[in-house]
Amino acid sequence: MYKNFFKRLLDLALAIIALPFWLIILIAIGPIIYFQDKGSIFYNAHRLGKDGKIFKMYKFRSMKLNAPDIRNDDGSTFNSEDDPRLTGVGKFIRKTSLDETPQLINVIKGDMSIIGPRPDLPEHKDLYEGNEGRKLEVKPGVTGFNQAYFRNTVPWKERIQNDIYYIDNLSFWLDLRVLIKTAISVLKREAVFVNEENPNQKSNKKLSV
Template identity: 40%
Template sequence: MSVNARSREGDHEGEVLKRLFDIGGAAIALVLLSPVVLVVSVVVICTHGWPILFVQQRPGLHGRPFRILKFRTMRNAVDAAGALKPDAERLTGVGKFLRSSSLDELPALVNVLVGDMSLVGPRPLLMRYLPLYSARQARRHDVRPGITGWAQVNGRNLLTWEEKFEMDVWYVENWSFWLDLKILLRTIVNVLHRKGISASGEATMPEFRGSGPRSGSATD
């Protein structure tokens, strides 16, 4: 067997192991955290109204779109012209707590179960960012997006977009089962310490507007 064939076989085995871990981990988490999910659902509907879930199309593996599920953290407040107010004005105290504790991410465990996401991987961002990535940055879509990731445990929203994307690509190039376990453990620590919730002066992160001229397609 050639080196390339052994490498492909190892990659396939790694993908199967990662997927099995995702299914088992998400299923166990949903069962154990079902009382928390119920309580958060009630709190969200009392503070933000219906619906309790934020559903939005995001790019998944190879940039293919899927619908991510989260608990709502903002009210649907609009200005006099009927346009949504800025995130900072719509984000509620309850919403800030849900984000800082990562409780808003619990519904995304369903995305993991159905195969749209992984427990660990680059965070799924907005569809409109796809044409803005450089060819290297677009490699973040070579794996399933994750609920948490290497960038999330190394600064999260305190990082610049370029720093985040470089960490995403580093994860893609250096993935291992043990790296995923390390990221999950560091995620728990970061959640307990409420680290990196938002960029300075922003409710979350400023809009990504690109890093310069592109040299390839974001969806290749």
């Protein structure tokens, strides 16, 4: 009952309550993003949603215009505090996770949930193996079990297994724990960027098309 009904009601309630605060963030951060290089305030990227449906996910733009696409060896997106592609304000909104807040709009639209697996790129679907496609059984989340407890410290394939663990144990109490842990992690700014000493997170540069 929670998974199929009350979770959606809770998503809408939380998103609507948070929306006025997000508008304040938009008014404060938006002009800074724009005037830094006269580019778009938002970065809109296609992502895999529930049942493999592709949707447009909203974020505040944290990178310079026409920045190249850089991937780790496992296919996940490269993420580093020293990433030269980040703008000045971009590094700040990444550290504070403010870049993810526009996804409240995705929650209201029904593309995403507050809590769920972080969405993958559409091309990642072809890289799923074994039970990994089960990640698409639920709506992706603004935050999730892996994001709250591990963030960017584990390889992509391990993140998927953590997502499947979440799906198998989905409940109101697990969502509440994830929400609290996310708040703590954001306030402490834990594991926001990949540790360069992590051997599982080597980078592999690819230019975006």
